[in-house]
Amino acid sequence: MTLTPVGAAIMIVSVSSVLVLTTWCLYKVLTLPPEVVQEHLKAPPDIDTGDTVNAD
């Protein structure tokens, strides 16, 4: 058995398309400006489970 031209083409297209997508996504993510967090202004509400403080 050897790698046929069609098999090689499928391998190259599959691997390279995934590589391009991954590289593009990671490039976009890693080159974004640092996240600015406005603490507690838009954060989800804290869940207070005070009625079971001594549950454990």
Place this chain on the structure above:
Amino acid sequence: MSNSSQGGGEQWGSRIGVILAVAGSAVGLGNFLRFPGQAAQNGGGAFMLPYFISLLLLGIPLCWAEWTMGRYGGTNGFRSAPGIFSVIWPHRAAKYFGALALLVPLAIYMYYVLIEAWCLGYAFDYLMGNLQLGSEPAAYQNHFDDFIGNNANGFIYEGGSNTLVGVLVFVFLLNFVCIYRGISKGIESFCMVAMPIMTICALCVLIRVLTLDSEKLTAGLGAMWNPDPKALLAPKTWLAAAGQIFFSLSVGFGVIINYASYLRRNDDIALSGLTANSVNEFFEVCLGGLITIPAAFIFLGAAAAAQGGYGLGFVTLPNVFAVMPGGRMFGFLWFLMLFLAAITSSLSMLQPVIAFLEEGLGLRRHASATLLGLISGFGTAFVMYFSKDRAALETMDFWVGTMAIVVLALVQSILYGWIFGISKGNDELHRGALIHIPWVVQLVLKYISPLLLLGILGGTFYLDGSTYAETLMNGGVPLYSVLFIGAILAFLLLLVHIAGRRWENEGRLKYKR
């Protein structure tokens, strides 16, 4: 950035952190063992056509739906599926469907952590030089059987493999230490270290395989990638491809919806979701597709390369490493990588349940971790006890790891497409989005994904269900395993009921009448 160590105030520390955590959850043994085996057995290169179609029509859209619902639920004060489902669908019944999103990760964890221990045990054996057993395949099969107790139930109670018990206890504790430390300090920190190490280990093994004798290498690549177009006419191929996408991306595991709930209201989910998926595909197609089958073929021939799953991973590949130059080191790197891939996944299976125990029952972290440890430990002991022919493991893997994940994905796709609504879903997905997602994705989620999921469910049950159902009729371990799964589900439903009453009393759930 504040990251409370307990309770509902937890959040991810960074954008790349959550992406690596979700990718770490998705990248697992399936990428390196299941995918190459499935591809080689279902048309080779031809398998990639249904595989990529499934990725585009099922995998990526459903992941976006889970990210959307998870963040929406999180911004409305819920981290666990019962609460999030109740926010999406304000109906008394909604929370009970959430029990399925607790059952799936919990039950899968019970056997997955055991396989994780196999990987670390094998890595340790390579380090100590205990796995250089010559070129005879039977030696590796015997080693595997002895190591996991494949020949008899209850081997650990009869002086069986103490090594595995020790490794399992270590792995179990490591999982719970990470979970106890919380989302940012535990899971995120671990994945930020583990994912790069995993990539380096995989690249080392890949370079080793790609620098072998070129004539043999092309033959090995041919075994994986040469297409058999006739396979495309078989429904089995399409089912296998869709199933692989499901298993690989952690769709329907109840994990992404929980992880996304720790995001802030305006955090991006569109690019983050796509990036996590693409990282998973990198490990699967670029690394798994180029290493496993070609290496097996090069050293052991077509018959060995035709194997899949555990046989490929724990019998064939150790045999390959034994005859490969530098095999001991590459064997260690390979199983270390598999262990890291597995533990980043198993961590994600614990978090949905621990989040529920905390917000549903009001338990604090040490109490919830202890309770979860007891439940999951009992389940793992069950799977480990019934080790003969891996009967308990295989049964749970089929009914939960194959069937239940499709059911959960179907529930989630209906919740998203038909109850939450694609218009609202599209707005929510694009809140803070760093890329634009075409509207057609919403149409796919509403109309195509549920139909495909129904087809997968019916097809899988038609092809494999009757065999498993017959096995159940014969009683024994498969029946015990299914009864055990049923008991866990009943217990979770009870807990969800209690949590629902609690949330109603607190005024956190408001139902439409």
